Amino acid sequence: MWATNSSLTCLQMVEGMGGIDSPEYRQFCSLACQAFNVLRKSAGLVLNLLHLMSDAGIEDLSNNPSADADGVIAKVEERFKLELTDQQAERFFLNLIGDCLAAIAPRLMDVFHSIAVARR
Amino acid sequence: MLVDLLWRFRFSLVDNRRALTKFLLAVDWTVEGEVVQAAELLEQWRKRSPIQVTDALKLLGKQVAYQTNLVRAYAIDTLAAAPDEELSLYLLQLVQALKFENIQEAGVNHVASRSTKVSSLASFLIGRAAENIHLANYLYWYLKVELQDPTHGARYREVFAELQERLSRATFGRRPATTNQSLDMNPSSLMASVAETGADTIAAPFKSFVDSAKKISSTLRGTESSSKNVDAQQSTKASKSLWDILSEQDLFLSGIMDAQLSYATKSRKDAKEAHLRSTLASEGFDRNPSREAFPLPCAPEVVVNGVNPQTAKVFKSAVYPALVEFHVEAIADKTDFGQARIGAPSPSGSHRASYRAMIKTGDDLRQDQLVIMMIKLMDGLLKRSSLDMCLTPYSIIATSPTSGMIEFVEQSQPVSQILANNNNSVLQFLKVHAPQSGAKYDIRPDAMSNYIRSCAGYCVITYLLGVGDRHLDNLMITQNGNFFHIDFGFMFGRDPKPLPPAFRLTREVSFEKSMLLACRHVGYKFFTHLFTDGRGDGRY
Numbered sequence: 179m180w181a182t183n184s185s186l187t188c189l190q191m192v193e194g195m196g197g198i199d200s201p202e203y204r205q206f207c208s209l210a211c212q213a214f215n216v217l218r219k220s221a222g223l224v225l226n227l228l229h230l231m232s233d234a235g236i237e238d239l240s241n242n243p244s245a246d247a248d249g250v251i252a253k254v255e256e257r258f259k260l261e262l263t264d265q266q267a268e269r270f271f272l273n274l275i276g277d278c279l280a281a282i283a284p285r286l287m288d289v290f291h292s293i294a295v296a297r298r
Numbered sequence: 299m300l301v302d303l304l305w306r307f308r309f310s311l312v313d314n315r316r317a318l319t320k321f322l323l324a325v326d327w328t329v330e331g332e333v334v335q336a337a338e339l340l341e342q343w344r345k346r347s348p349i350q351v352t353d354a355l356k357l358l359g360k361q362v363a364y365q366t367n368l369v370r371a372y373a374i375d376t377l378a379a380a381p382d383e384e385l386s387l388y389l390l391q392l393v394q395a396l397k398f399e400n401i402q403e404a405g406v407n408h409v410a411s412r413s414t415k416v417s418s419l420a421s422f423l424i425g426r427a428a429e430n431i432h433l434a435n436y437l438y439w440y441l442k443v444e445l446q447d448p449t450h451g452a453r454y455r456e457v458f459a460e461l462q463e464r465l466s467r468a469t470f471g472r473r474p475a476t477t478n479q480s481l482d483m484n485p486s487s488l489m490a491s492v493a494e495t496g497a498d499t500i501a502a503p504f505k506s507f508v509d510s511a512k513k514i515s516s517t518l519r520g521t522e523s524s525s526k527n528v529d530a531q532q533s534t535k536a537s538k539s540l541w542d543i544l545s546e547q548d549l550f551l552s553g554i555m556d557a558q559l560s561y562a563t564k565s566r567k568d569a570k571e572a573h574l575r576s577t578l579a580s581e582g583f584d585r586n587p588s589r590e591a592f593p594l595p596c597a598p599e600v601v602v603n604g605v606n607p608q609t610a611k612v613f614k615s616a617v618y619p620a621l622v623e624f625h626v627e628a629i630a631d632k633t634d635f636g637q638a639r640i641g642a643p644s645p646s647g648s649h650r651a652s653y654r655a656m657i658k659t660g661d662d663l664r665q666d667q668l669v670i671m672m673i674k675l676m677d678g679l680l681k682r683s684s685l686d687m688c689l690t691p692y693s694i695i696a697t698s699p700t701s702g703m704i705e706f707v708e709q710s711q712p713v714s715q716i717l718a719n720n721n722n723s724v725l726q727f728l729k730v731h732a733p734q735s736g737a738k739y740d741i742r743p744d745a746m747s748n749y750i751r752s753c754a755g756y757c758v759i760t761y762l763l764g765v766g767d768r769h770l771d772n773l774m775i776t777q778n779g780n781f782f783h784i785d786f787g788f789m790f791g792r793d794p795k796p797l798p799p800a801f802r803l804t805r806e807v808s809f810e811k812s813m814l815l816a817c818r819h820v821g822y823k824f825f826t827h828l829f830t831d832g833r834g835d836g837r838y
Binding site: 190193194195196202205206207212216222224229231233235236238239253254257258271275 | 683773
């Protein structure tokens with residue numbers, strides 16, 4: 179599992195849906211889970227396409243400090259959670275969104291970033 | 299041994315299309331007897347359980363077992379059935395697959411038949427490009443990026459030369475057979491549809507086609523000439539070849555990039571901008587009726603003629619990208635992928651007078667391009683399951699390993715700016731830009747729906763692809779509520795953030811106030827609850 183969840187979403191985005199208690203936020207969660215399950219069914223296509231890119235000079239695919247291209251794509255495969263049933267996958271993704279909202283580090287970095295930009 | 303087992307049960311496997319790729323890995327391609335048998339089995343496989351595109355793409359991969367002409371021909375057969383639009387989603391990868399072809403085998407082919415200079419995959423791609431300007435455009439640029447590749451450059455130069463050869467004989471926007479047919483059937487109704495849409499908005503290439511069509515139809519009516527004469531008429535009225543159009547497009551773009559490079563010496567942003575504007579104006583980059591319009595490299599459905607020198611801008615960032623406004627002549631219908639016919643100016647209200655694109659030199663856009671292609675692919679997969687996530691896979695093309703162009707998504711702002719101008723609230727922003735009194739939150743329901751769907755869509759996709767370096771400056775929202783990500787410089791789990799193993803209390807406290815400000819609309823209580831939770835958690 180890759181460490182960062184920061185790409186998922188952030189509190190400000192949830193605020194735009196009316197907060198975590200709103201029906202809009204629940205709709206967001208439900209849509210995300212549906213999308214996750216749809217994409218899981220085409221994981222093979224996505225992974226095969228990525229494999230064909232392994233010599234394409236894609237920086238983070240071919241020069242990733244964590245692994246070679248095959249290793250990086252194996253990690254993408256892990257993210258699809260192909261071993262789970264649709265129901266399990268849904269629960270997994272809901273937890274992921276929850277964890278992400280609880281993570282404070284990404285928002286801290288936003289503050290750092292805006293200060294850095296302001297000083298530029 | 300698994301391999302032996304697969305080989306032993308090969309005859310019972312032909313009913314299972316999923317077993318094919320595994321089986322091919324089990325074949326010993328150096329043993330002639332096995333190869334002959336494998337060929338027979340492939341033939342049975344094809345008849346009884348045809349493989350799908352997913353498997354075909356796998357068969358074009360790196361594994362040695364797939365590097366035989368036999369297997370690749372089978373894969374190409376499968377891909378040939380895919381329509382142009384679907385093929386365009388895999389084209390980036392198919393161009394890469396040319397690297398995995400067995401050179402020696404290709405060499406044998408050279409001797410055997412001198413007529414085919416390139417591999418069957420290459421000639422398949424070139425053949426499809428010759429019939430569709432969108433595919434031709436993408437193939438041109440995907441190949442061009444590889445021309446200087448130290449290991450595979452020579453091979454790509456051969457394919458590129460073959461593409462030039464073939465496209466020089468192909469003309470824009472028509473397949474000779476089908477267009478002749480439609481003209482034969484009803485030339486006058488085609489003319490009528492052109493008249494309705496207004497001939498002055500039609501791009502020059504379309505115009506020249508209209509002209510030649512008019513000639514043909516008059517010939518048909520007047521002299522009832524044979525079809526041979528029609529063909530002769532068509533070839534004498536020399537419209538530009540696909541290759542000519544792509545070369546002009548290339549020349550125009552590299553001209554702008556040269557202007558961009560020449561401002562590197564100017565130190566200040568304003569000076570760079572002034573230099574760019576005057577260069578664009580003085581060197582004839584503005585709209586010119588005598589110039590033939592050309593499709594944009596990043597979005598070939600948009601046919602443009604020149605730029606507006608006065609609105610050109612330069613961004614203040616590491617490579618100082620330029621924002622250039624193109625004059626749009628026509629936008630081909632999305633449903634009419636690459637089959638630009640007469641009457642191409644979009645009948646729906648999507649016609650735009652201009653199209654802004656960012657032009658970058660000194661930056662590798664290939665990773666961004668891959669990510670956008672994956673988003674486009676996933677968008678299609680989701681829509682096929684009737685899930686429209688309102689994604690924004692903006693157009694992008696790498697024109698070399700160090701340059702390219704990117705669509706500028708109009709009426710969008712970074713979230714950082716939105717929060718700064720709207721009292722730290724996205725909800726407030728939507729209220730201002732998509733108001734509807736009486737609706738929930740006083741926001742137009744469609745804008746709210748766009749927002750929720752796009753947030754959910756990007757949430758899943760960025761998770762799957764491990765998009766890193768996310769901050770409020772590379773998250774965008776349009777005035778219609780479409781949320782999207784830009785700048786994919788950190789992917790597949792890579793991230794520049796100095797995430798410390800433990801929560802460093804001392805530094806954070808000094809930022810506590812600004813954090814509270816940033817999050818106060820979610821609720822102070824919720825935030826402080828998280829904050830204390832987070833402090834105890836070793837992950838941060």
